[in-house]
Amino acid sequence: MKAQEIFERVRAKLGDEVATNLHEQAGGDRDAWFQIEPYRIEEVASLLKTDAELHFDYLECITGIDFPDDKQIHVVYHVYSYAKKHRIVLKCMLDREDPALPTVSSVWPTANWQERECFDLLGVLFDGHPDLRRLLLPDDWEGHPLRKDYTEADEYHGIPTVRPNPIELFALRVPSKAGADAGAKKES
């Protein structure tokens, strides 16, 4: 099925307001995508999976992207169908201050960990997720590192996060000949 047909089918089944903004494969968009109303993503997901014509049985990837300029966070779903051999990209655009949308882990269990990772690194809340804990970072980590405005803390439990530049350290201990000459000139 072409992207246009998939888009039309989703709209026909769930209403026009659910899916909008179809971008065909053109220009900068190397894969066709369309936008989904965030709070209805679970319905769309279960339609995509159960509909005999669509039959998207494989959720490839969930990605979160932070766009501070637009005050948005995008959650991007790459889905594929083994049976029908077609693929589509869905995007949900969330408010950056309060990013939340329903989980799709009830539809594709593989979303469980991918959503946890997205929560961990970008702070997107997935409503109804069975186990929304941090995945990669420690439980007491502060902030979400893949946000563009994230600043690293100076230390974590007394472990400094910044180390002195090893090249400078090396130059301090073993002064090179050129460096020593330059130093001598300065003194004179």
Place this chain on the structure above:
Amino acid sequence: MSEVVFANEMDEEMTLNMGPHHPSTHGVLRFIVKSDGEIIRKAIPDVGYLHRSIEKIGERCTYPGYMPYTDRVDYVAAMFANECWASACEKLMDIAVPKRAQYLRVISCELNRISSHMIALGAMAMDVGAITPFPWALRERERINDLIEELCGARLTFNYHRIGGVSFDLPKGWSDKALRFLDMFDPAMEEFDRLITNNDIYIKRLANVAVISATEAKDWGLVGPNLRASGVSWDLRKDDGYSVYPELDFDVPIGKGLVGTVGDSWDRFWLRCRECCESSKILRQALVKIDEHPEDDILGKLPKKLKPVGEAYARIESARGDMGCYVVGRGAEEPYRVRFRTGSFTAMGIIEAKSPGLFVADLVALIASLDVVAPEIDR
């Protein structure tokens, strides 16, 4: 086996900590195992010990400058992350790759696939108690490392592929050496099968252990050998036909349940053995066909400045299955967002669901048979 009924009300649940430095966890992984005697009620994976924030680093590197970091996504099979990053950038910037470079990519990747599977097979045999196959497998891997070292100068983190092609052409006489290696490798695989794959004790140990059905495998996003072992015939090399794979003749082995049920641990082991043989077949063809294309035409034409606008998602078949790279550019020298989707990450997700009812010793077999590699989970 998801429902476990405990008849005895007086049972005592025991919490067992496995890892992060357990020898069978293939890197640093930790499992919190809740068990009743030998039977697992729940095994909760705790990952992140090898998190190096490769995706964040990507936002601070230039497009070509990110290549060495992709080696570290999966250091057992570094060639694939290289290729995945290169093909994502090529897709984003419409760069054509010369045929010779594509063949060089296929050759380097298939060699790497064999060497990665050798680690997987040897380590799995060792995890369930057979020591001998591990050095046998490493012997073959060592020869491949020598070949790749001659090709690109590195033995583990190759940094061989470039956006638009590869960095070096074949050295003189390399093809003959590679063919001689394959002539030794094919009988060695038969020997390996006699040693361990068809070994009675090994079959009894692994048949019908931790069976993953085709539906489960799809739902949990298993990819590559793990998916195919469950009986789903799906290989990006065949079905997507990227690079020059359509010009090469090879089969996609799928799990048949020869000694037990389709999708059991033995099937996953057996399938990796068969894949090594198929890779050897691909290599033999590629080493001949590469001569049809002019020498030193290994790098495509790149724009002077790599400042793309747009987004692309590229996928390749790595040793651990479908590896995807999603890259978003916004007209700067650095990518705006990089995302790697890896096979081990999703394979790790299924362990919590599959573990209830297994024996503690079988959990080790399950982890090993899924061939999870810790750096690829954490990135």
